[in-house]
Amino acid sequence: MSTRATLALAAVLAALPALAQERPSEGDLFGGDTPEAQETTPTPADATRPDESALFGDSTEASPAAPQDAAATGAGDAQPQDRDAQALGGPAATNAFDTEEAVEDPLKIGGRFYLRAFTQGNEGVSFGNTSVSTPMLVDGYFDARPTDRLRGFVLGRLTFDPTRREGSGSLIPSAGTSSPTTVTAAPSVLLDQAWLRFDLGRTLFITAGKQHVKWGTARFWNPTDFLTPQRRDPLALFDARTGATMLKVHVPWEAKGWNFYAIGLLDNAGPANTLGQVGGAARAEVVLGPAELGIDAVFQRGRKPRFGLDFSSGLGPIDIYGEIALRRGSDTPLYRLPTGVSFSDLLGQVQGNGGIPPDIGALPIEAYYPDGYTPQISGGATWTFAYSENDTATVGVEYFYNSTGYPTSLVYPYLIFQGQFQPFYLGQHYAAVYGLLAGPGSWDDTNFILSNLGNLSDRSFITRLDVTHRALRYLSVEAFVAVNYGQKGGEFRFALDLPAMSMGGQVIPPVVVAPPTVQAGVGLRIDL
Numbered sequence: 001m002s003t004r005a006t007l008a009l010a011a012v013l014a015a016l017p018a019l020a021q022e023r024p025s026e027g028d029l030f031g032g033d034t035p036e037a038q039e040t041t042p043t044p045a046d047a048t049r050p051d052e053s054a055l056f057g058d059s060t061e062a063s064p065a066a067p068q069d070a071a072a073t074g075a076g077d078a079q080p081q082d083r084d085a086q087a088l089g090g091p092a093a094t095n096a097f098d099t100e101e102a103v104e105d106p107l108k109i110g111g112r113f114y115l116r117a118f119t120q121g122n123e124g125v126s127f128g129n130t131s132v133s134t135p136m137l138v139d140g141y142f143d144a145r146p147t148d149r150l151r152g153f154v155l156g157r158l159t160f161d162p163t164r165r166e167g168s169g170s171l172i173p174s175a176g177t178s179s180p181t182t183v184t185a186a187p188s189v190l191l192d193q194a195w196l197r198f199d200l201g202r203t204l205f206i207t208a209g210k211q212h213v214k215w216g217t218a219r220f221w222n223p224t225d226f227l228t229p230q231r232r233d234p235l236a237l238f239d240a241r242t243g244a245t246m247l248k249v250h251v252p253w254e255a256k257g258w259n260f261y262a263i264g265l266l267d268n269a270g271p272a273n274t275l276g277q278v279g280g281a282a283r284a285e286v287v288l289g290p291a292e293l294g295i296d297a298v299f300q301r302g303r304k305p306r307f308g309l310d311f312s313s314g315l316g317p318i319d320i321y322g323e324i325a326l327r328r329g330s331d332t333p334l335y336r337l338p339t340g341v342s343f344s345d346l347l348g349q350v351q352g353n354g355g356i357p358p359d360i361g362a363l364p365i366e367a368y369y370p371d372g373y374t375p376q377i378s379g380g381a382t383w384t385f386a387y388s389e390n391d392t393a394t395v396g397v398e399y400f401y402n403s404t405g406y407p408t409s410l411v412y413p414y415l416i417f418q419g420q421f422q423p424f425y426l427g428q429h430y431a432a433v434y435g436l437l438a439g440p441g442s443w444d445d446t447n448f449i450l451s452n453l454g455n456l457s458d459r460s461f462i463t464r465l466d467v468t469h470r471a472l473r474y475l476s477v478e479a480f481v482a483v484n485y486g487q488k489g490g491e492f493r494f495a496l497d498l499p500a501m502s503m504g505g506q507v508i509p510p511v512v513v514a515p516p517t518v519q520a521g522v523g524l525r526i527d528l
Helices: 002-013 024-029 035-039 048-054 081-088 343-349 412-417
Strands: 107-122 131-133 136-147 148-160 188-200 204-211 244-253 258-266 278-290 292-298 303-315 318-327 334-336 366-368 374-387 392-402 430-437 447-456 460-470 473-487 496-498 501-503 506-508 510-511 516-525
Touching: 024 473, 343 496
Parallel strands: none
Antiparallel strands: 107 131, 107 136, 107 516, 136 148, 148 188, 188 204, 204 244, 244 258, 258 278, 278 292, 292 303, 303 318, 318 374, 334 366, 374 392, 392 430, 430 447, 447 460, 460 473, 473 516, 496 510, 501 506
């Protein structure tokens, strides 16, 4: 090798910096050490739920790379250069790593293993017949960040419950859960997220694909969470909802600290396989003094326009928040029973017809659509205070008004058979009181959450204590116990005793559900 070539090779090697990229921290990937931190710190600075902003960050807003010096690269030199001059002073002496436009290790792989076990005691049910469930959830992700302005993310999910028989899903929801139990023994593979994020001139930030976008500031009830098809279970420590496919364009106004979003919806209200079915949404987030405001709207064919407003602000040592969702009428019908008559009473009145089960569709129940606007309003306050030199506690209250809810539990059985039983959104009035102890005393890795929720319309309640402990660096242990009390047949003490019925020509066997009394569960979670 010639002397000139040796010198050129040495210069090139010396100019290559070792760009090290550490593995993302566990807090960045999974929203911090405590699940409750994800739910109690709403901020309109980014319209994504905590699982997106805390879990996946926002690398698209990184500072731009410094431009190369034209004189240093020889770009301004019009004279021809020999091979040595080009190697030592020309563009070959620099590369993409020098400008931080590329990273040394652009792909990260990780995931979550979540194993849980639940049991629920019901009134009059023996210990041996007490229900048990052990759902398993496994997440795996590929996170590609080839540059600071480009990112791709894919997260797949496997769910499995060995305690369920094949096809044994139930229409009857468990107390304190947001959806009926439909998990079966067959493993189910889902796509939770698959999105690509980039920017145009560091002015427009675009995220396209299946993603999580959560709106609203309330802890338990989020009526303005328009972009997620499923309602969140407010008592669950882990939000297991999957994302929705959309195109999100984010325009920040850095001088004001304001943010603007335009979103195209591709599967929020079902697959949009024509241009007319593509939905649209817009949101503005502004900061006015100590208050942060969010204003949003959603438009989709076949659904009534929805408008939302949420806010959060400090009021001395107390943080206050609230949100309002507004639409005209309702997308689904509401139901009326004859005054003072329950669904069970109606069935009893039509029984004795030669042994033929009564037809649900023939019952004198009126379906109707409400007139005018139907608001849903939630609001609350939290107070964090120090009770020792190094420890703090947080207490909070929240109220929810649901104009499309029902003032009584008499219609709940009919809602189940119509597929419109939506826990936490059944009644007209709800309230919650909760408290949080994060790492009290010497228990730095342990957190306690006490929640008490009540359906004030049907006078049923649930009180739940959650304990989380970080046992190892990647291992978290969870446990909870809950007590159901109040009016029998209410949402949180749901009960049924129905005879055989006919629905759509199909005979439904008798249904007997004893009211729940206590629930308990444990969980093991590994985050990598």
